[in-house]
Amino acid sequence: MPRIPWLLVLLLVPGVAPALEIRDASHLWLDDTTLLARLDLHMNLPEVLVDALENGVILGFRLEAQAEPDRMLPGRPLVRAENRVQLRYYPLNRHYLVTSRDGERMELRPTLGDALEQSARRLGRIRLEDVPEALREAPDDYRLNARLSLDYTALPLPLQLDAGLRGELTARQEWYGWSLD
Amino acid sequence: MVARLKSLPWGLLGMILLFVLLLASLLVMGDAAQHQARFEQLFIWLLVFHAGVLIVLAGLIIYQVVRMFWQYRHGVPGSRLTLRLVGGFMLVAVLPVSVVYYFSYEFLSEGVDSWFDVRVDSALEDALELSRSSLDLRVRQLAEETQEIMEDLEGVSEGLMGLTLNDYRRSLGAQELTLVGANNRIIASSTDSPIRQLPSPPSSDILMRVRPGQPYSRLEPRPDDQLVIRVVATTASRRPGTDNRILQAVYPVDPRMSALSLRVQDAFADYREFAYLRGPITQGFIFTMSLALAISLMAALWAGLVVARRLVQPVSDLVQGTRMVAAGDYNTRLEVRRADELGFLVQSFNAMTRTLSEARNEAERNRRLLDAERAYLESVLKHLRSGVLALDGSLRLRTANDAAGQILECDLPGARTRDIAEVGRECPLVHQFFEAIRDPLAGHEAEWSRQVVVFTRSGRKVLMTRAVWLPTPGSGRGLHAIVFDDMTEFLKAQRDAAWGEVARRLAHEIKNPLTPIQLSAERLSRRLGRVLEGADHEVLERATGTIIQQVEAMKTLVNAFRDYAQAPKLELGHTDVNQLVRDVSELYLGADGSSRVHLDLGEGMPLIRADGGRLRQLLHNLVRNAMEAAEEQERGDDLEVYVSTDHVESASGNWIELRVRDNGPGIRPELLERIFEPYTTHKPRGTGLGLAVAQKIVEEHGGIIECHNDDSGAGGAVFVIRIPVDEGGPSGASAAEEEQPQ
Numbered sequence: 001m002p003r004i005p006w007l008l009v010l011l012l013v014p015g016v017a018p019a020l021e022i023r024d025a026s027h028l029w030l031d032d033t034t035l036l037a038r039l040d041l042h043m044n045l046p047e048v049l050v051d052a053l054e055n056g057v058i059l060g061f062r063l064e065a066q067a068e069p070d071r072m073l074p075g076r077p078l079v080r081a082e083n084r085v086q087l088r089y090y091p092l093n094r095h096y097l098v099t100s101r102d103g104e105r106m107e108l109r110p111t112l113g114d115a116l117e118q119s120a121r122r123l124g125r126i127r128l129e130d131v132p133e134a135l136r137e138a139p140d141d142y143r144l145n146a147r148l149s150l151d152y153t154a155l156p157l158p159l160q161l162d163a164g165l166r167g168e169l170t171a172r173q174e175w176y177g178w179s180l181d
Numbered sequence: 182m183v184a185r186l187k188s189l190p191w192g193l194l195g196m197i198l199l200f201v202l203l204l205a206s207l208l209v210m211g212d213a214a215q216h217q218a219r220f221e222q223l224f225i226w227l228l229v230f231h232a233g234v235l236i237v238l239a240g241l242i243i244y245q246v247v248r249m250f251w252q253y254r255h256g257v258p259g260s261r262l263t264l265r266l267v268g269g270f271m272l273v274a275v276l277p278v279s280v281v282y283y284f285s286y287e288f289l290s291e292g293v294d295s296w297f298d299v300r301v302d303s304a305l306e307d308a309l310e311l312s313r314s315s316l317d318l319r320v321r322q323l324a325e326e327t328q329e330i331m332e333d334l335e336g337v338s339e340g341l342m343g344l345t346l347n348d349y350r351r352s353l354g355a356q357e358l359t360l361v362g363a364n365n366r367i368i369a370s371s372t373d374s375p376i377r378q379l380p381s382p383p384s385s386d387i388l389m390r391v392r393p394g395q396p397y398s399r400l401e402p403r404p405d406d407q408l409v410i411r412v413v414a415t416t417a418s419r420r421p422g423t424d425n426r427i428l429q430a431v432y433p434v435d436p437r438m439s440a441l442s443l444r445v446q447d448a449f450a451d452y453r454e455f456a457y458l459r460g461p462i463t464q465g466f467i468f469t470m471s472l473a474l475a476i477s478l479m480a481a482l483w484a485g486l487v488v489a490r491r492l493v494q495p496v497s498d499l500v501q502g503t504r505m506v507a508a509g510d511y512n513t514r515l516e517v518r519r520a521d522e523l524g525f526l527v528q529s530f531n532a533m534t535r536t537l538s539e540a541r542n543e544a545e546r547n548r549r550l551l552d553a554e555r556a557y558l559e560s561v562l563k564h565l566r567s568g569v570l571a572l573d574g575s576l577r578l579r580t581a582n583d584a585a586g587q588i589l590e591c592d593l594p595g596a597r598t599r600d601i602a603e604v605g606r607e608c609p610l611v612h613q614f615f616e617a618i619r620d621p622l623a624g625h626e627a628e629w630s631r632q633v634v635v636f637t638r639s640g641r642k643v644l645m646t647r648a649v650w651l652p653t654p655g656s657g658r659g660l661h662a663i664v665f666d667d668m669t670e671f672l673k674a675q676r677d678a679a680w681g682e683v684a685r686r687l688a689h690e691i692k693n694p695l696t697p698i699q700l701s702a703e704r705l706s707r708r709l710g711r712v713l714e715g716a717d718h719e720v721l722e723r724a725t726g727t728i729i730q731q732v733e734a735m736k737t738l739v740n741a742f743r744d745y746a747q748a749p750k751l752e753l754g755h756t757d758v759n760q761l762v763r764d765v766s767e768l769y770l771g772a773d774g775s776s777r778v779h780l781d782l783g784e785g786m787p788l789i790r791a792d793g794g795r796l797r798q799l800l801h802n803l804v805r806n807a808m809e810a811a812e813e814q815e816r817g818d819d820l821e822v823y824v825s826t827d828h829v830e831s832a833s834g835n836w837i838e839l840r841v842r843d844n845g846p847g848i849r850p851e852l853l854e855r856i857f858e859p860y861t862t863h864k865p866r867g868t869g870l871g872l873a874v875a876q877k878i879v880e881e882h883g884g885i886i887e888c889h890n891d892d893s894g895a896g897g898a899v900f901v902i903r904i905p906v907d908e909g910g911p912s913g914a915s916a917a918e919e920e921q922p923q
Binding site for chain 2: 091159
C-alpha cells in the first residue's frame, strides 16, 4: 500500500494519535556486527481503536530504529531495523492475541493492558544487523533514533477513510533519540 | 505547422481527454470495489486523482464564471446570451443530478443497514458460544486429569519419572508432558514429536502465575491454524525442604473441532468487523458517490460553459462585427468557424460587409473626384481677379473667392454659411453692395447685370456686377451666382483717356488759330482805329474788343482743358488742411479786411497725405464756383461762403471732411447727377470744367466728392469732400509743426 497519498490525505486534517511513546532505551549492547537495544515503550490506544479492536479489527504496530551520525553530517542513515506486531481480539476465549511479524509467535493475554504490555515488550527488543566499522570504532559519534507508530495501512480501508477524514487518527509520530556513548 | 497546431480546438480536446480519464477512473474504481486488494492499492490514487480533477474543474468553472460575469458587466457582445445558455445548462445539469444524488444517498444509507440481519448476528454469537463452551469443557476435563497425574507423580522417583510421563502422555493423548522442579529445572519430559526432543518449559508469565499454587489452563492457537490446550498443574510440597513441582501438559484439540471452532471464530470476527465498519463503508460509498457526482456535475457545468461559449462565439462575432460596421469599419471580416447555419450567417455577414466596403470605396472615389473638381474650381476662383459669390435661396453665403473678399474688403471665404446681411454688419462694403443688388436678387430675373458704386476708405468703387439665378429642383429659390469686377480704375482710365483726347484735340484745334485771330483783331483795331471815327470807330472798337475778349476766353477754356487733360504727377506730402483753408481764404479778403469766406475749422485735425497745390486749386475752384454762381444771379454783394473742416471716424473709414457751402440759389436738380461731368455747368459763362477738375483732384487723392443742395433752409449748394487720412503718418499739431503747409 503506498504511503505518500495517505500522508497527503491525513496531513490535511489535524488528528489525535495513539499514545505511543518510547520512554527509555535502557539496555544497549554492541558486539562485532550487531546492535541490540531494549526500549521501554508505553502504548495506549484511543477509544476509536479500542472499539475497532473489540469489533474484530486487527491493529498493527511498528517500531523503526536507525543508527545515524550524531553530527549534522550529510548522508543516509547507516543502519536500520524494524519490528512489527499484530494485536487482535480472540473471541474463542475472550483474550487478546499478540502475533509476531512472521506469525510464528502467538501469545494470548486476558486483558488489553496485558496485551499492549506484551506488544511493547516484543517491539522494544530491536536488533540492528551489519553495524558498520565506523560505528563500532566511534560509537560516541552516533545516535540511535527510534519511532513507534500504528500501521495505518494495515487498517481496513473504510476505517482508514473514516478516521482519516474525520481527523481521529494521524500518522504523525515523533522520533526519539539516544546517544550510543 | 504552428498555425495548424494553433488551429486545433485544444479546449475541446482537453475536455474529451478529461472525460475519458474520468470514465476510465470510474471504471477502475468500480472494478476495484469488487476486489479488496486492488481496491486498497488503487483507491487512494483514484481519490487523489478525482480530488485533483475536482480542483481543476472548480478552478476552470470559477475562471469561466468570473470571466462571464465580467463580460456581462462590461457589455461584451454575446455575454447575455452566454449567461442565459449557461443558466439553462446549469438547470438541466443540476436538477437530474440532485434527484439522482438524493435517491442514491437514501438507498446507500438504508441499503447498507439492511445487509445486517439480527438473526445472522445471533446465530454467529450462538455458534461461537457453542464452540467456546465445548472447548471450555474440554479444557476443564484436561485440567482435572492433569492435576490427578500430578498427584500420582508425587511418589515416583526421578529415575522412573521419564518412563512414567511417557506412559501418561500416551494414555491421555497429550502432545507433551514436562515436569519442572525448583529453579525451573526440568526433571523429566515426554513428547510425541520424534524431531523435537527438547521440551518447551512454561513461560515466565505462566510460572509466575502457578508458583503460588494457582493452576493454569488455556486454549491457545498455534501458527499452523491448530488449537492446543495448555494445562499447568502444581503440587505444593507438604514436606519442608522439598521443592514445588510443576507439570505442564499440552493437549491437541481434535482437528475437526479445532477447524470448526476457528472457522466460527473467523466468521464471527469478520461479521463483527463488517458490522462495525458499516458506518464508514456507507460514508465511503456516499463520499465516493458524492465525489463522482460532483465531478460529473462540474464537468457538465464546465462543458456547458465551453459549449455555450462556442455556440455564442459566432453571435458575439456578429455583434462585434455589426458594431464595427456601424462605426464605419466596412473592412470587418469574421472568421468562419463553423459549417452550420451560424457559419452561413457569418459568411453572409462577410459578403454584406464586402459589398458595403466596395460601395464605400466607390463613394470614396467619387468623393475624391468631387474634391478634386472642387479644388480645381476653387483654384480657378482663387486666381480669378473677378469677385465670385454664391448665395443660396435664403441669402446665405455658400461660396466666395479671395478676389471677392479683396474687392469688398471683407473675409468672405471665412464667412461661408453665414447670412449675407449678418456679414454686412461687419463689412460696410458688403452691406453697400448687397443693398445695391437687393432688388434684383429678390426679383425673378434669371440673369441680370448692374453697375454698383460703393464707397470705401480709399474712395469709391465701381463694380460691374452680373448674376445668374440657378434654380434648384425641389426648392423655391436656387443658387445665385454673382460675379463682379472692380471697374473703378478701368472706368477712370477710360474716362481720363477720353477727356484727355478731347482736351488734347481741343487744345490743338482751337488754341492754334486763337493767337492769329487775336493778333488780327488787334491789328484791325490799331489800323482802322486811326481811320474810322465816330460811330464806326466805336463799332470797330467794340467788335475787336469782343473778338479779343472771346479769344482770351477761348484761351482760358483751352488752358482749362489742358489742365484737365494733363494730369500732373502728384507731389504728395503731409498736409494740414486747416492751414491750407486759411491760406486760400486770405485771398478773398476785401480791402477793408472783411471776407465773405467764413471758416469753421475742426480741432485736432490729422494730417493728410496730399498735394497741397492741387488741393488749393480744388478749394479755389469750389470757392470761385460759388462766387461766380452768385454773381451770375446778381447776388454778388450778399454772397457768403462757408468752409468747414472735420475729422470723421466711422466704420466706413477715417476721413478728413471738407465742406464748402454757399448761400446761393443752389444747383438745379437736373444738373445735380452730372454736375462733375465736363461741360456741365449752371453758369452762363462757365467752362463746365471747374467741377470736373475738382472731382479729378479729389479722386487723385483717393477721396470722394459729392454735391447736394442745402435743405436746412439756408439754401445754396453744398460740396462735401472726403479725403482719407494717412493713418501711418504723423498727426495733428505735432506734424504741423514739423512740416510747413504747402
